[in-house]
Amino acid sequence: MNIIYYLDLIGTFIFAVSGALSAANKRFDIFGALFVGFITAVGGGTIRDLLLDMPVFWIYDLNYLIVIILAVIITFMFSMKILRLGHLLLLFDAVGIGVFTLIGIQKSVELDILPVICVLLGVTTAVMGGIFRDVFCNEIPLILQREIYATACLSGGIIYFTLEYWGVPMNLVYIITILTIIGIRLAAIWMKLSLPKINVGNR
Amino acid sequence: MNIIYYLDLIGTFIFAVSGALSAANKRFDIFGALFVGFITAVGGGTIRDLLLDMPVFWIYDLNYLIVIILAVIITFMFSMKILRLGHLLLLFDAVGIGVFTLIGIQKSVELDILPVICVLLGVTTAVMGGIFRDVFCNEIPLILQREIYATACLSGGIIYFTLEYWGVPMNLVYIITILTIIGIRLAAIWMKLSLPKINVGNR
Amino acid sequence: MNIIYYLDLIGTFIFAVSGALSAANKRFDIFGALFVGFITAVGGGTIRDLLLDMPVFWIYDLNYLIVIILAVIITFMFSMKILRLGHLLLLFDAVGIGVFTLIGIQKSVELDILPVICVLLGVTTAVMGGIFRDVFCNEIPLILQREIYATACLSGGIIYFTLEYWGVPMNLVYIITILTIIGIRLAAIWMKLSLPKINVGNR
Numbered sequence: 001m002n003i004i005y006y007l008d009l010i011g012t013f014i015f016a017v018s019g020a021l022s023a024a025n026k027r028f029d030i031f032g033a034l035f036v037g038f039i040t041a042v043g044g045g046t047i048r049d050l051l052l053d054m055p056v057f058w059i060y061d062l063n064y065l066i067v068i069i070l071a072v073i074i075t076f077m078f079s080m081k082i083l084r085l086g087h088l089l090l091l092f093d094a095v096g097i098g099v100f101t102l103i104g105i106q107k108s109v110e111l112d113i114l115p116v117i118c119v120l121l122g123v124t125t126a127v128m129g130g131i132f133r134d135v136f137c138n139e140i141p142l143i144l145q146r147e148i149y150a151t152a153c154l155s156g157g158i159i160y161f162t163l164e165y166w167g168v169p170m171n172l173v174y175i176i177t178i179l180t181i182i183g184i185r186l187a188a189i190w191m192k193l194s195l196p197k198i199n200v201g202n203r
Numbered sequence: 204m205n206i207i208y209y210l211d212l213i214g215t216f217i218f219a220v221s222g223a224l225s226a227a228n229k230r231f232d233i234f235g236a237l238f239v240g241f242i243t244a245v246g247g248g249t250i251r252d253l254l255l256d257m258p259v260f261w262i263y264d265l266n267y268l269i270v271i272i273l274a275v276i277i278t279f280m281f282s283m284k285i286l287r288l289g290h291l292l293l294l295f296d297a298v299g300i301g302v303f304t305l306i307g308i309q310k311s312v313e314l315d316i317l318p319v320i321c322v323l324l325g326v327t328t329a330v331m332g333g334i335f336r337d338v339f340c341n342e343i344p345l346i347l348q349r350e351i352y353a354t355a356c357l358s359g360g361i362i363y364f365t366l367e368y369w370g371v372p373m374n375l376v377y378i379i380t381i382l383t384i385i386g387i388r389l390a391a392i393w394m395k396l397s398l399p400k401i402n403v404g405n406r
Numbered sequence: 407m408n409i410i411y412y413l414d415l416i417g418t419f420i421f422a423v424s425g426a427l428s429a430a431n432k433r434f435d436i437f438g439a440l441f442v443g444f445i446t447a448v449g450g451g452t453i454r455d456l457l458l459d460m461p462v463f464w465i466y467d468l469n470y471l472i473v474i475i476l477a478v479i480i481t482f483m484f485s486m487k488i489l490r491l492g493h494l495l496l497l498f499d500a501v502g503i504g505v506f507t508l509i510g511i512q513k514s515v516e517l518d519i520l521p522v523i524c525v526l527l528g529v530t531t532a533v534m535g536g537i538f539r540d541v542f543c544n545e546i547p548l549i550l551q552r553e554i555y556a557t558a559c560l561s562g563g564i565i566y567f568t569l570e571y572w573g574v575p576m577n578l579v580y581i582i583t584i585l586t587i588i589g590i591r592l593a594a595i596w597m598k599l600s601l602p603k604i605n606v607g608n609r
Contacts, residue, residue, distance in 0.1 A: 023550065031557055032550030051259050056457050059523050117262050131339065136537065138546045140341040144226065144235030151234055254452070254462050320465050334542065343544040347429065347438030354437055
């Protein structure tokens with residue numbers, strides 16, 4: 001489905017904006033913003049491609065780099081206005097992780113990998129970019145701490161293979177997978193849900 | 204030797220526990236604990252496989268993921284009890300680095316790589332997981348600072364190629380390599396040995 | 407040109423010294439200094455080779471490891487004297503990023519990759535080592551913050567493809583590319599130039 005490609009570019013754009021905003025918050029210069037924007041946007045997919053020993057996607061398709069450069073320039077020019085978009089950013093980010101998870105699963109399935117590992121690689125595609133963003137900005141990775149984020153991706157992955165097993169047409173599987181992830185993620189934000197933590201007794 | 208495979212899974216379990224405890228200490232949620240446990244347990248071997256351009260081991264063998272999930276769940280349920288096991292954890296960790304170093308060397312040797320580089324990749328297999336654990340938890344990597352840890356792995360690697368050169372039967376080489384690493388590591392802990400540091404004169 | 411190989415080893419040496427000094431500054435032990443020196447010196451080229459799915463260069467050429475070990479030992483013995491070399495270190499570092507960028511571009515060009523991506527991989531070769539150095543030392547990456555560093559590499563990359571397009575003989579292209587990078591980098595240091603930052607309005 002060609003629409004997935006365009007949603008992928010939109011997700012890439014939003015992730016690059018998120019990286020550029022983190023970089024701006026750390027007073028990085030424009031190159032630093034490009035670096036963090038790039039790593040946030042393509043970090044997850046790059047790790048997936050390396051783990052699967054497939055060609056790294058952005059090396060052979062210039063559109064990703066163009067979208068990222070655009071995103072960083074726009075963030076550079078309109079950062080104050082973008083920050084005011086708060087809720088809209090969260091919505092687009094939810095679309096991003098939905099699409100990234102689906103693409104990660106699709107690429108893994110092509111290689112006849114066990115479904116459980118496919119889901120793991122789908123989640124990796126969606127979350128590693130944000131984790132790299134925080135590591136390179138010398139922050140504790142946000143999504144490891146307190147939000148239903150990877151869990152939304154994981155749920156989408158489980159839905160994907162359940163529906164496929166039931167013989168649901170693949171186009172419908174794709175749509176429901178993405179909508180599940182977006183739905184769980186937005187519900188978690190709206191209802192301030194989070195996962196339990198391990199008690200180590202020292203605070 | 205099949206026993207190496209089981210020791211590898213035990214090492215994986217212990218490394219995952221160590222990652223989950225670090226995550227708990229940072230107040231990460233259960234997904235964060237799974238992420239850090241996973242990266243601690245398979246990070247070193249993954250980097251080795253990528254550097255050698257071999258298939259990444261945990262993608263094609265589900266046992267590693269199962270062991271890691273078990274380790275994180277058990278840590279989640281019994282974290283206080285596990286912390287009290289202190290000395291036993293250090294012993295199992297020593298077994299882990301011994302086995303990981305040996306496996307790293309074995310995999311490299313298959314590719315006709317120079318012995319010095321094989322030892323380097325063996326050490327990488329053993330230590331990168333713990334380094335990633337600390338980087339993703341936004342800590343200065345512990346093992347870069349003050350302990351005979353990588354040095355134990357390095358000594359084991361040198362023993363491996365020395366014994367092989369002398370024509371010692373390979374099964375014996377494997378056993379002595381692992382025991383050397385465990386022995387040096389435990390001796391260093393018991394005697395509080397550490398390596399010298401570079402003096403930069405500012406403290 | 408064989409001279410590029412020797413310049414590459416010189417760059418490797420200087421990057422390893424820079425890594426070892428960072429490690430010393432963090433009170434890492436000698437293994438920690440070797441680790442950070444190694445990752446600083448070969449980190450960029452390793453990422454490039456992984457992204458391009460080429461054999462990782464230092465696995466099959468022992469000279470890099472030898473140069474790095476020498477650099478770390480020398481840093482260990484003469485750290486105070488080396489720190490006093492300040493300006494000379496900056497000069498050699500500029501040579502290092504010039505050569506690293508050129509080598510990154512040359513390796514990418516072999517694979518018929520788009521020039522824009524070749525330049526990106528050239529810059530990656532030059533800057534990722536320094537970024538890894540800071541991440542593993544738990545510091546905010548210096549070159550993301552305030553200096554014309556990656557920009558010098560980028561300019562060199564653009565010069566490379568411009569001259570090649572004009573039909574300039576390749577040996578001359580190589581020399582001018584390296585000199586451009588060194589020149590811009592040194593000019594930026596001498597004139598204290600830096601890139602603009604994104605304004606997020608909170609300081």
